[in-house]
Amino acid sequence: MLLVVGVSHLLVDSLSFVYQDESGVGGFFEDLPVLVFVLAGTCVMILSAVSVSDAIVSREKIKELEYLANRCADRVVSELVGAHPGAVIMVESLCATRLCKVITDCLDGHGFRMGIAMVHPVFEWLLEASSASSAILESASSSSRLANGLTDEGYIAVLVVRIIVW
Amino acid sequence: MFFVVAITISSILLYYARPGTNDTTSTNPDGQTDPESVLRVFLQASLGEEMVLSLDREIHISPSTEIAECLLIELEALALGCDIDCFAPMNEKLCSILETICSPVMQPYLLSMELLDEENLQMFSLPCDPPQSGTRYASSVELPGPDGSLFLLTLVLVPASLSEIRDVGACDLDLRLGIDQPSADLQP
Numbered sequence: 524m525l526l527v528v529g530v531s532h533l534l535v536d537s538l539s540f541v542y543q544d545e546s547g548v549g550g551f552f553e554d555l556p557v558l559v560f561v562l563a564g565t566c567v568m569i570l571s572a573v574s575v576s577d578a579i580v581s582r583e584k585i586k587e588l589e590y591l592a593n594r595c596a597d598r599v600v601s602e603l604v605g606a607h608p609g610a611v612i613m614v615e616s617l618c619a620t621r622l623c624k625v626i627t628d629c630l631d632g633h634g635f636r637m638g639i640a641m642v643h644p645v646f647e648w649l650l651e652a653s654s655a656s657s658a659i660l661e662s663a664s665s666s667s668r669l670a671n672g673l674t675d676e677g678y679i680a681v682l683v684v685r686i687i688v689w
Numbered sequence: 690m691f692f693v694v695a696i697t698i699s700s701i702l703l704y705y706a707r708p709g710t711n712d713t714t715s716t717n718p719d720g721q722t723d724p725e726s727v728l729r730v731f732l733q734a735s736l737g738e739e740m741v742l743s744l745d746r747e748i749h750i751s752p753s754t755e756i757a758e759c760l761l762i763e764l765e766a767l768a769l770g771c772d773i774d775c776f777a778p779m780n781e782k783l784c785s786i787l788e789t790i791c792s793p794v795m796q797p798y799l800l801s802m803e804l805l806d807e808e809n810l811q812m813f814s815l816p817c818d819p820p821q822s823g824t825r826y827a828s829s830v831e832l833p834g835p836d837g838s839l840f841l842l843t844l845v846l847v848p849a850s851l852s853e854i855r856d857v858g859a860c861d862l863d864l865r866l867g868i869d870q871p872s873a874d875l876q877p
């Protein structure tokens with residue numbers, strides 16, 4: 524508090540000296556207001572530049588995560604249905620280990636959590652898998668795909684494959 | 690002057706870097722928000738419930754019947770002049786299935802029409818006509834009937850409002866957790 528008061532007194536004294544300098548003799552204290560404005564402008568520009576660059580980096584990272592999540596979801600669905608797009612997935616054949624390997628190969632070190640749920644005719648979690656990655660969760664993106672699956676009872680179900688990548 | 694220029698440049702930079710200015714369009718849409726994907730899995734899925742339709746004769750629909758077949762039965766009957774009320778239980782079930790697939794981010798509307806030579810005849814809209822304004826996503830598929838008639842099914846997805854997402858999300862969670870009444874902490 525004392526420091527702030529001291530500095531403000533110093534500034535007031537220096538500025539009053541400027542105004543009292545009616546003879547027009549130049550000096551360090553006469554240029555202080557200009558220096559303050561230049562420094563303030565420079566600080567504003569630097570701060571905004573840092574803020575903008577942070578935002579751009581963060582946006583690019585989220586775009587990359589979105590791309591990875593979409594690619595992973597496509598890979599998981601194509602792994603499940605095989606070479607026939609739109610084919611029915613055998614619900615019994617879902618294997619977490621195989622899908623984890625597919626996702627791990629696709630993600631290149633990113634953390635993930637994947638879930639497959641049947642939403643029709645009944646809701647049921649069929650499979651969950653996650654990475655052992657200890658990556659810090661700074662930003663994340665998710666993607667989902669729909670597919671049909673054949674249940675044990677012979678019904679064609681609706682499955683939702685959802686993956687979260689970070 | 691320098692200060693004013695600095696403020697101007699900073700304002701321009703911050704304006705273009707503010708949240709929400711990034712391109713939100715995606716070439717690879719999410720499964721539950723993509724009408725083509727929703728319509729494809731919906732039509733191929735089983736009805737999941739046994740139904741008896743009382744038309745001029747009783748029609749039994751098994752739980753494993755594909756929804757596309759169910760819709761074809763309904764559309765053919767409606768084209769022959771049957772009352773849509775006869776299909777009320779089935780339509781309710783179809784709406785429920787669609788909402789389950791799209792919930793909670795999208796509100797689905799299923800429209801059907803018969804494609805005729807002179808004009809197209811609208812058959813039904815489930816659960817009602819979609820809103821005529823705002824953001825809408827749609828996909829269509831043609832269903833050929835056995836007698837040569839042709840029907841067009843259109844699925845319209847409308848993004849749900851934030852309050853709808855919150856309400857549906859809470860109810861959906863309750864259903865999935867097996868809770869009959871919404872718990873107090875899930876209430877908005």
